[in-house]
Amino acid sequence: MVRAIILDVDGTLVDSVDLHARAWHDAFLHYGRDIPYEDVRYQIGKGGDQLMPVFFSADELRRFGEEMQTLRSGLFRERYRSQVRPFPGVRPLFERIKRDGKQIALASSADHEEFEFNLKLLGVGDLLDGATSSQDAERSKPFPDIFEAALAKLDGVRAAEAVAVGDTHYDALAAGQIGLATIGVLCGGFPEQDLREAGCVEIWKDPADLLANYERSAVHRREAA
Numbered sequence: 001m002v003r004a005i006i007l008d009v010d011g012t013l014v015d016s017v018d019l020h021a022r023a024w025h026d027a028f029l030h031y032g033r034d035i036p037y038e039d040v041r042y043q044i045g046k047g048g049d050q051l052m053p054v055f056f057s058a059d060e061l062r063r064f065g066e067e068m069q070t071l072r073s074g075l076f077r078e079r080y081r082s083q084v085r086p087f088p089g090v091r092p093l094f095e096r097i098k099r100d101g102k103q104i105a106l107a108s109s110a111d112h113e114e115f116e117f118n119l120k121l122l123g124v125g126d127l128l129d130g131a132t133s134s135q136d137a138e139r140s141k142p143f144p145d146i147f148e149a150a151l152a153k154l155d156g157v158r159a160a161e162a163v164a165v166g167d168t169h170y171d172a173l174a175a176g177q178i179g180l181a182t183i184g185v186l187c188g189g190f191p192e193q194d195l196r197e198a199g200c201v202e203i204w205k206d207p208a209d210l211l212a213n214y215e216r217s218a219v220h221r222r223e224a225a
Helices: 019-029 037-041 048-055 058-083 091-100 113-122 145-152 169-176 192-197 208-211
Strands: 004-007 103-107 128-132 164-165 181-185 202-204
Touching: 004 145, 004 192, 019 037, 019 058, 048 058, 091 103, 091 128, 091 208, 103 145, 145 169, 164 169, 169 181, 169 192, 181 192, 181 208, 192 202
Parallel strands: 004 103, 004 164, 103 128, 164 181, 181 202
Antiparallel strands: none
16 A cells, blocks of 8 residues: 655646746746747756756856756745645645545755745644655656655655655656656646656646646555565
8 A cells, every 4th residue: 555655846746837937937048048938848847956957068067057056946935936836625635634644745946945835835744754855866757856855754654555645757757766656747738648658647737737637546455565
């Protein structure tokens, strides 16, 4: 039986993917690169360490990569963070999971400040058994580090006894590398086909839809491997 649920945050629990994409787009413009917005958006779900090399050379990143990431964080806070909203049904979903006797961890690649902002917005801190931010992992998604770190914060749970929930194929690819089955949600705006091809065992619209179908979801019924 499943003993724990490990959930991504941005795009899965809070509606922030477009806002992060805009902040990255603004930062790239500052450094002279007018990259189509949709190209930037498709990379959201990775951390900056994996996202920036898609658009900038290794030499460019050595010269100004850290500075650009700092600028992006500032732009997001100043221009966009106030627009972030939680998706419906997050706390009721977490309460249902806890009534089922399962542990909950959050696996976020956001920096600590952004993570704390989202956690306050969601109002679920009292229901968590573990959480991560970018400081807990050397590499961000699609590498598995952040899910490994989240799993390590849970009490005696093996990967085969947990399920991940995420909105991007990067989540599924990262979780799958350590043996976590992944449930996909569409609220982050990524194509269902991409989620399925990355290995998601099932797809739901958003947290509220997962809650409405909880009894027949992999959160509740999946057998341990």
